[in-house]
Amino acid sequence: MGIGELAARTGLPVKTIRYYSDIGLLPESGRSPGGHRRYTADALSRLRLIQRLRALDTPIAAIAAVMTGERSLAELVTHELDAVQARLREATWRQGMLRALDDCPGPERLRRLALLAGVGRPEEAHDSLVRYWHWALPADLPPRLARAVVEGAVPAPPDTPTAATVLGYAELHALATGDGRRRQPQRHQVGDVASFYAGVVDACALATEALATGCPARHAEALDHFVRAYARVGGHDDTPAFRAHLRARFRHGTRPGSFPLRYWRHALTVTGAPPPRSTATGPGHLAAPLAALHQRISGLHLAGDQIPSP
Structure with a gap:
């Protein structure tokens, strides 16, 4: 031919x-x-x-x-589909960034531009957040427990980013890489770090179930676990007096400019409602259950600017 x-x-x-x-x-x-x-x-x-x-x-x-x-042709299709989905994620992320910069006052646009420049590649921003938490947690925390805390505290870049979630992720990145970042509770503050962090993670797992089911008994059980984790730090019992002390402490922790307050507020903006719990991911992201637990202790309604510290 x-x-x-x-x-x-x-x-x-x-x-x-x-x-x-x-x-x-x-x-x-x-x-x-x-x-x-x-x-x-x-x-x-x-x-x-x-x-x-x-x-x-x-x-x-x-x-x-x-x-x-x-x-094979099948392998080519799979490979090309993965490539297209990656490009689509990049495009939607950039769209969210541009929308976050659109229709806002000039000074705020410049502030946001500085923030968003740090998360042009969301995977790198995610890695920075992971590095922060490994730095912030006690060095002697058991690896499996440290992994559970890091996975719960670091949200993945959203699959369908919006202006709000992209900006929230940029705020998280700025906090974790800025001069004002701070370490999480260490041994000299909480004594048995494994017991403390395990108690917080277990309480969050129960709170996630409670949020999903609306079960009052689960809410109460989650709160009991959470309070006991803090009570053990100072050798206290879970008494009404201790809960009053913890309530005052948590209320004080919602002051403007608080690093934990800002971190969990932005994390909740990114994650939204708690994802379903699974054996693979443990309790899911910690922002929503921590917010619910804080509200039950402090009595404060947690609006967008009132997300607590663990």
Whole structure:
């Protein structure tokens, strides 16, 4: 079969078919006495496959991998789908950033621009938050418990970012990488760090279930676990007097500018309602259950600017 016949049967320009031949996608079977390219019978099916993949904007390099047998067509589809989804995530993240900068006063736009510049690549921002929590937690915290706290405290970049969630993520990143960042409770503050953090994580797991089910008994059980975690720090019992002391402490912790208040407020903006609990992820993200527990202790209604510290 000659190149002219292939062009006529596929509708492709001769120049395009010649290009595919030159880069090895469509091997020639030889040349005619006049020097014209000749192709075997399977060239037409190969060329139609190339043509259809190019119609989907499949890169030449990916098509070449299929033609050489390096990758199957199914593998190519999976790979290209993953690539498209990654580009879509990048595009929606950038859209959220631009929307966060749109329609706000000039000084605020400049402030947001400085924040958002730090999260141009959300995966890198996520890694920065993880590094902060590894730095902030006690060095002798058991690895499994430390992992549970970090996974619960660091939200993943939202899959469907909005202006609010992208800006919230940027605020989290700025807090975790700024000069005002602070460590979480250490051994000299809470004594048995494993017992304290395990108690907080267990209480959050129960609070997550309570939020999902609305079960009053679960809310009460979660609150008891939470209060006992703080009571053990100073060797106290869970008494009405201690709860009054803890209530005053938590109310004081909602003062403006508080690092924990700002962190959990922005985390809750990013995560929203608590995700379902699973054995793989433990209690899920900690922001919503911590907010619920704080509200039950302090009596404060937790609006967007009143999210507590553990």
